[in-house]
Amino acid sequence: MxxxxxxxxxxxxxxxxxxxxxxxxxxxxxxxxxxxxxxxxxxxxxxxxxxxxxxxxxxxxxxxxxxxxxxxxxxxxxxxxxxxxxxxxxxxxxxxxxxxxxxxxxxHQFCGQCGQPMARVEWEFAMQCEHCGFRAYPRISPCIIVAIRKENSILLACHKRHVKKDNPIYTAVAGFVETGETLEHCVQREAFEETGIHVDNIRYAGSQPWPFPHSLMMAFLADYQSGEIKVQRSELVDANWFEITNLPQLPKHGTIARKIIDTLVSNISQELKG
Missing domain, CATH: 3.90.79.20 (Nucleoside Triphosphate Pyrophosphohydrolase)
Known part of the structure; x- marks a missing residue:
């Protein structure tokens, strides 16, 4: 650009x-x-x-x-x-x-390599050091978010940042991708670290740029494999299985979190009707 x-x-x-x-x-x-x-x-x-x-x-x-x-x-x-x-x-x-x-x-006004001033690159969206030539591009942080199903229930978690006194928001498990791991490995790791649950049948479900401040959310659906819920207290205040007829306060419409939760709800509802 x-x-x-x-x-x-x-x-x-x-x-x-x-x-x-x-x-x-x-x-x-x-x-x-x-x-x-x-x-x-x-x-x-x-x-x-x-x-x-x-x-x-x-x-x-x-x-x-x-x-x-x-x-x-x-x-x-x-x-x-x-x-x-x-x-x-x-x-x-x-x-x-x-x-x-x-x-x-x-x-990115100054170079992260030598500390000298950076200048705009005219032919693409980047900054380049006027001294050592180091070029920087906008940071994008890859994250996964996964909606997990167990029979007719969905695993939802309440993060510390979503705690509200009267009506806490529950959402899907999410986390940042670490160096050296695939997206699927990240889904498995985050699900286990945050909730103690092992998952399988991982399916890609879409993506959404999430500018808070520079994440890219990559969404998945997965099925429960094994394990009992054990909440990671450094990240969550609660996690539980919720039947689709008794869901807590969910994320806003327009978020990829709400999209994948609604997808699982729809899938379960259709199976119950069929």
Whole structure:
């Protein structure tokens, strides 16, 4: 991807204003600001920072990272996670792309090899050291997430970060891929480490970029093989088997976690009906 900055003569486009973990949303329509540059509060001095990065519905997408979520008179600043269920899937992916690119540029101003300043590469999205030539690309952290079935029940876990006093969220087992292991090995390891359960019949079920801050979730379905639940207390507060007629509070629609849980629920329901 080459570097491309808009100018006052540019056509209308989608504007992804980001700041830290938030994105600017308008109250109507697709939630992402759309319009001519002259119709938006884009200062002339910002144009060197604004950058074209993709397209949506045939129109260009520009991202502009601000140090602070200042009031631009367009709408409100919302965390991207709050928008998982509200944004069109394609827009959510674009918003995540904008935020991950902004994070990469912010955290790679200096070379990790020699400490000297880094500069943008013009013909692709990368930073290169002006001294030793070391080139860096945006970090992507591979993760697995797996929905596990045992007869008519699903294994769900409550992570420490999902604890709520009255209605805790339960989700599928997940974890980061470690060096030297396949995705299937990671599924087996994470399931056993977090819950004490051995799984088999592992099937790929899709993927989702997860910009919190730079993960790529790779989803699987699996079947219970053996073992009794033993919760890894450093990660979870609880894990249990839930029948599909008595499920706890689940992750938001739009997340790959909810997708694979719903898939297992649907599969079990169809088998019970058949």
């Amino acid at each position: 080459s570097v491309s900055h808009p100018n006052r003569q540019s056509l209308a486009g989608w504007w992804f204003f980001t700041s830290q973990d938030k994105i600017l949303c308008v109250p109507q329509g697709q939630r992402i600001p759309f319009g001519q540059i002259d119709d938006l509060p884009v200062a002339e001095s910002w144009l060197t920072q604004a950058e074209y990065f993709n397209d949506y519905m045939g129109e260009p997408c520009y991202r502009l990272a601000l140090d602070e979520p200042i009031d631009l008179g367009l709408g409100e600043w919302i965390t991207l996670y709050q928008l998982v269920s509200d944004l069109d899937e394609a827009l959510f992916l674009l918003a995540g792309q904008a935020m991950q690119q902004a994070l990469f540029l912010k955290t």
